[in-house]
Amino acid sequence: MTTPSAKATGVLKPVLSAQDALADIPDGATVLIGGFGGAGNPVELIHALIDQGARDLTIVNNNAGNGDVGLAALIRERRVAKIICSFPRAASAHAFTEEYQAGRIELETVPQGTLAERIRAGGAGVPAFYTRTSVGTPLAEGKEIRAFDGRDYVMEHAITGDYALVKCLRADRMGNLTYSKSARNFAPIMCMAAKCAVVQTVELVEPGAIDPETVVTPGIFTGRIVHTPDAVQEQVLFEQGARYP
Amino acid sequence: MTTPSAKATGVLKPVLSAQDALADIPDGATVLIGGFGGAGNPVELIHALIDQGARDLTIVNNNAGNGDVGLAALIRERRVAKIICSFPRAASAHAFTEEYQAGRIELETVPQGTLAERIRAGGAGVPAFYTRTSVGTPLAEGKEIRAFDGRDYVMEHAITGDYALVKCLRADRMGNLTYSKSARNFAPIMCMAAKCAVVQTVELVEPGAIDPETVVTPGIFTGRIVHTPDAVQEQVLFEQGARYP
Amino acid sequence: MTPAADAAATAKPKKIGLTRAQMAWRAAQDIPDGSYVNLGIGMPELAALYVPDGRQVTYHTENGVLGFGEGPPKGEEDWDLVNAGKKAIGLLPGASIFHHADSFAMIRGGHIDLAILGAFQIAPNGDLANWRAGNEGIPAVGGAMDLVSGARQVWCITDHTTRAGEAKLMDACTYPLTGIGCVTRVYTDLAVIHVVEGRFHLKAIAEGITVEELQAKTASPLVVEGEIEVMAPPAL
Amino acid sequence: MTPAADAAATAKPKKIGLTRAQMAWRAAQDIPDGSYVNLGIGMPELAALYVPDGRQVTYHTENGVLGFGEGPPKGEEDWDLVNAGKKAIGLLPGASIFHHADSFAMIRGGHIDLAILGAFQIAPNGDLANWRAGNEGIPAVGGAMDLVSGARQVWCITDHTTRAGEAKLMDACTYPLTGIGCVTRVYTDLAVIHVVEGRFHLKAIAEGITVEELQAKTASPLVVEGEIEVMAPPAL
Numbered sequence: 001m002t003t004p005s006a007k008a009t010g011v012l013k014p015v016l017s018a019q020d021a022l023a024d025i026p027d028g029a030t031v032l033i034g035g036f037g038g039a040g041n042p043v044e045l046i047h048a049l050i051d052q053g054a055r056d057l058t059i060v061n062n063n064a065g066n067g068d069v070g071l072a073a074l075i076r077e078r079r080v081a082k083i084i085c086s087f088p089r090a091a092s093a094h095a096f097t098e099e100y101q102a103g104r105i106e107l108e109t110v111p112q113g114t115l116a117e118r119i120r121a122g123g124a125g126v127p128a129f130y131t132r133t134s135v136g137t138p139l140a141e142g143k144e145i146r147a148f149d150g151r152d153y154v155m156e157h158a159i160t161g162d163y164a165l166v167k168c169l170r171a172d173r174m175g176n177l178t179y180s181k182s183a184r185n186f187a188p189i190m191c192m193a194a195k196c197a198v199v200q201t202v203e204l205v206e207p208g209a210i211d212p213e214t215v216v217t218p219g220i221f222t223g224r225i226v227h228t229p230d231a232v233q234e235q236v237l238f239e240q241g242a243r244y245p
Numbered sequence: 246m247t248t249p250s251a252k253a254t255g256v257l258k259p260v261l262s263a264q265d266a267l268a269d270i271p272d273g274a275t276v277l278i279g280g281f282g283g284a285g286n287p288v289e290l291i292h293a294l295i296d297q298g299a300r301d302l303t304i305v306n307n308n309a310g311n312g313d314v315g316l317a318a319l320i321r322e323r324r325v326a327k328i329i330c331s332f333p334r335a336a337s338a339h340a341f342t343e344e345y346q347a348g349r350i351e352l353e354t355v356p357q358g359t360l361a362e363r364i365r366a367g368g369a370g371v372p373a374f375y376t377r378t379s380v381g382t383p384l385a386e387g388k389e390i391r392a393f394d395g396r397d398y399v400m401e402h403a404i405t406g407d408y409a410l411v412k413c414l415r416a417d418r419m420g421n422l423t424y425s426k427s428a429r430n431f432a433p434i435m436c437m438a439a440k441c442a443v444v445q446t447v448e449l450v451e452p453g454a455i456d457p458e459t460v461v462t463p464g465i466f467t468g469r470i471v472h473t474p475d476a477v478q479e480q481v482l483f484e485q486g487a488r489y490p
Numbered sequence: 491m492t493p494a495a496d497a498a499a500t501a502k503p504k505k506i507g508l509t510r511a512q513m514a515w516r517a518a519q520d521i522p523d524g525s526y527v528n529l530g531i532g533m534p535e536l537a538a539l540y541v542p543d544g545r546q547v548t549y550h551t552e553n554g555v556l557g558f559g560e561g562p563p564k565g566e567e568d569w570d571l572v573n574a575g576k577k578a579i580g581l582l583p584g585a586s587i588f589h590h591a592d593s594f595a596m597i598r599g600g601h602i603d604l605a606i607l608g609a610f611q612i613a614p615n616g617d618l619a620n621w622r623a624g625n626e627g628i629p630a631v632g633g634a635m636d637l638v639s640g641a642r643q644v645w646c647i648t649d650h651t652t653r654a655g656e657a658k659l660m661d662a663c664t665y666p667l668t669g670i671g672c673v674t675r676v677y678t679d680l681a682v683i684h685v686v687e688g689r690f691h692l693k694a695i696a697e698g699i700t701v702e703e704l705q706a707k708t709a710s711p712l713v714v715e716g717e718i719e720v721m722a723p724p725a726l
Numbered sequence: 727m728t729p730a731a732d733a734a735a736t737a738k739p740k741k742i743g744l745t746r747a748q749m750a751w752r753a754a755q756d757i758p759d760g761s762y763v764n765l766g767i768g769m770p771e772l773a774a775l776y777v778p779d780g781r782q783v784t785y786h787t788e789n790g791v792l793g794f795g796e797g798p799p800k801g802e803e804d805w806d807l808v809n810a811g812k813k814a815i816g817l818l819p820g821a822s823i824f825h826h827a828d829s830f831a832m833i834r835g836g837h838i839d840l841a842i843l844g845a846f847q848i849a850p851n852g853d854l855a856n857w858r859a860g861n862e863g864i865p866a867v868g869g870a871m872d873l874v875s876g877a878r879q880v881w882c883i884t885d886h887t888t889r890a891g892e893a894k895l896m897d898a899c900t901y902p903l904t905g906i907g908c909v910t911r912v913y914t915d916l917a918v919i920h921v922v923e924g925r926f927h928l929k930a931i932a933e934g935i936t937v938e939e940l941q942a943k944t945a946s947p948l949v950v951e952g953e954i955e956v957m958a959p960p961a962l
Contacts, residue, residue: 281553281572281576281590282553282569282572282576283569283570283572283576284553284569284570284571284572285570307590331630331631331632331633332630332631332632333628333629333630334627334628334629334630341628342628345628352628352629354629354630354631355631356631356632356633356634356635356636357552357590357594357631357632357633357636358552358593358594358597358598358633358635358636358640359635359636361589361590361591361593361594362591362594362595362598364590364591365591376598376639377598377639377640378598378635378636378639378640379635379639380639380669380670381617381667381669381670382635382666382667382668382669382670383666383667384631384635424587425570426555426568426570426571426581426587427551427553427554427555427570427571427572427573427587428570429554429587429588429589430553430554430589430590431589431590432589433589433591434589434590434591461589478569478570479569480569481569
């Protein structure tokens with residue numbers, strides 16, 4: 001007989017190597033990747049994804065990579081069939097620029113706030129919503145326009161991902177996360193919108209070590225944890241002229 | 246000549262008495278009121294609103310008040326023309342029950358998550374969105390139903406308020422807020438969705454005293470601050486059988 | 491006749507079916523390891539008491555807490571920390587707190603693995619009515635409609651019939667619906683029933699009642715295939 | 727002839743119009759007290775340097791920071807703390823950090839009082855083109871469309887004409903639009919122009935240029951009513 005108890009413990013998340021954490025990503029997967037500028041790019045996870053070899057990926061990120069590391073390297077290695085982002089253009093985005101000009105990568109340009117809201121909607125079970133953003137511009141072409149209170153809005157659809165790859169500062173074993181300053185950016189909503197969020201964390205702590213009031217991503221949105229205490233900032237790699245692999 | 250400088254200080258919020266903070270609420274205003282159960286009800290602000298005298302209010306709250314204090318007292322005093330909430334029924338909601346049965350108050354029952362999302366949409370500039378919630382039920386009657394990926398969803402509209410009345414634990418002079426446990430509930434999204442969010446706070450601190458990583462409501466969403474260090478929990482008042490005024 | 495059999499013969503007939511606690515216990519045995527669960531007020535929330543030791547379950551409450559447990563003793567409650575039933579709760583290690591829109595993003599977005607709720611009426615197509623018995627009184631829905639349409643699985647714990655003996659499992663609900671096609675399992679005092687492809691599948695039955703007797707209390711055909719468990723809950 | 731006049735006569739003609747820093751300065755003088763402001767990359771962000779002392783302004787950046795200021799010196803940057811232009815920034819007392827969806831909720835929800843951006847073309851109906859000059863190259867929009875449709879006011883800081891001398895203020899934009907009916911003011915090297923009810927209203931003009939000369943550089947009629955300020959920026 002089972003003794004009545006409330007001793008069931010909370011859900012712990014697997015702590016894996018980057019290799020194991022990404023092993024099941026299939027060709028053709030949609031992968032949401034956090035980061036904005038140098039802040040929050042999960043460089044170690046992206047490099048592990050390059051090693052893993054998945055192809056024909058659809059990537060969602062605000063940008064299209066810089067230099068020869070991280071997302072730029074993934075693109076250069078021709079693993080990305082399509083990218084959904086707000087700002088793919090940059091002097092240092094030569095990998096994307098080359099692939100785009102050669103017609104080897106599809107681009108969906110989305111206003112940054114619409115991109116964020118579409119991802120948040122994907123995580124929140126909202127299939128579509130209306131926004132004023134892009135009304136009257138080429139980015140609204142082909143989309144439904146609808147008036148509310150006499151103003152036109154464009155209908156936008158949710159974005160979901162098979163996986164998210166994000167970087168955080170601190171994770172507990174139950175997957176609760178906090179971030180470092182503006183490295184937070186897209187990570188919390190990408191964890192929400194992915195079937196499996198793979199999180200690389202600088203610090204790994206026990207449940208209870210993060211004040212419940214300060215948790216940014218509750219563990220329910222975290223799938224797998226990769227402990228990367230020595231993670232390198234993408235901006236630093238870029239300035240060093242690093243190249244992966 | 247102005248010397249080039251970046252010395253402009255951030256925006257400070259007025260710290261007022263409850264009376265002054267609510268003085269300009271007109272008859273007919275829509276007022277979003279935080280709180281769920283006993284947690285987070287801005288009792289002192291609601292009592293000041295009773296004293297202020299505004300009538301024909303539309304109130305948005307998860308419930309319809311308990312006992313003879315706070316929102317229940319505002320209803321009993323017949324200041325509320327309409328209430329938008331998810332769960333108006335309770336053994337202790339006699340004020341609402343009487344007014345409702347007498348046909349003196351209009352009720353819009355909204356599923357709790359739809360209520361939360363409509364308020365969040367109001368704050369986020371999203372006029373309407375689709376949700377699965379309530380499809381096929383009486384609460385979807387008269388609303389647009391639309392299929393996405395073969396499933397039906399109902400269109401819901403944003404809720405905005407002229408004012409929000411919420412309670413927090415700690416506010417800095419720039420209006421950054423943190424809350425106490427589940428007293429957080431609707432407050433952050435109501436601050437977003439109101440033209441003027443009036444916040445009663447137990448603690449009032451200087452800018453910089455709240456870690457930027459842990460701010461729950463950024464100051465941009467806060468309109469006015471009322472310092473109520475001795476605020477009483479509604480549940481405690483209710484259990485004491487208190488009555489206001 | 492042994493003394494025990496003698497006592498049984500002279501006592502009033504043993505009540506057939508599970509107690510409320512036993513119904514919660516039976517559902518609790520099936521809560522999957524590693525799941526995020528939202529328990530409705532009443533019998534559903536009792537289930538937390540009976541989840542087998544060591545099974546990993548995290549509880550969610552609509553009003554913005556993940557990872558809560560039992561509250562402090564009466565008189566020591568912190569009324570800033572309550573669950574959706576407005577009861578005082580406590581935080582377990584690894585808890586997190588968030589606002590209402592984020593809380594329902596968890597629900598609507600399909601992140602809650604399981605919601606266990608009460609029921610007035612359930613139909614074999616998965617339709618559920620549990621928010622109002624007809625159109626009288628004050629319509630109050632709370633988070634029920636969000637939970638039934640958002641959680642990945644929806645189970646109901648309910649008496650098999652009303653107090654008046656009317657069936658709660660029926661071909662089509664007559665009360666206003668809470669959600670359509672949402673219920674996947676039903677735990678009653680008499681049976682465990684899975685709702686699969688528009689039919690009620692009997693999976694377990696209480697001791698002392700036959701399938702025919704159960705069918706008589708069920709206003710929709712029961713599919714009876716394979717082995718049917720005879721429920722053996724502990725005394726609760 | 728005085729020595730100074732002599733020097734002026736022999737030097738090349740004094741350049742008419744404001745420098746980039748002066749344009750930013752002129753816009754900064756008008757930033758309202760108590761406002762939340764988002765400054766675009768380039769000349770707009772220079773404006774933060776010239777807001778009059780004591781005026782309360784809080785700066786927002788799309789990537790999730792409110793209340794930032796100048797970054798640390800070169801070599802000491804924290805690359806986890808950048809603005810939308812990917813420059814290292816610093817946090818001022820009272821700063822807050824939030825995720826991208828919350829950041830754009832601030833913008834889309836009308837909570838940002840003022841966005842100041844660059845411009846390729848501006849029409850008197852408030853239409854703005856500032857994200858791509860034609861349909862060539864890689865389409866990259868960033869947060870511009872969200873800002874122009876969400877901020878309560880949208881000001882542009884831009885040279886009055888292109889380097890080739892073509893008008894940027896014109897009857898209708900020919901480049902792909904960033905937003906419709908959004909621009910409320912334009913600060914150029916030659917003028918300050920308010921966009922009101924479908925017309926360009928001249929409010930201030932640079933020293934050394936006549937209204938007629940300004941009109942010749944503007945491909946849409948200027949409304950000239952009331953007193954026109956002659957801009958007197960400091961040397962910057």
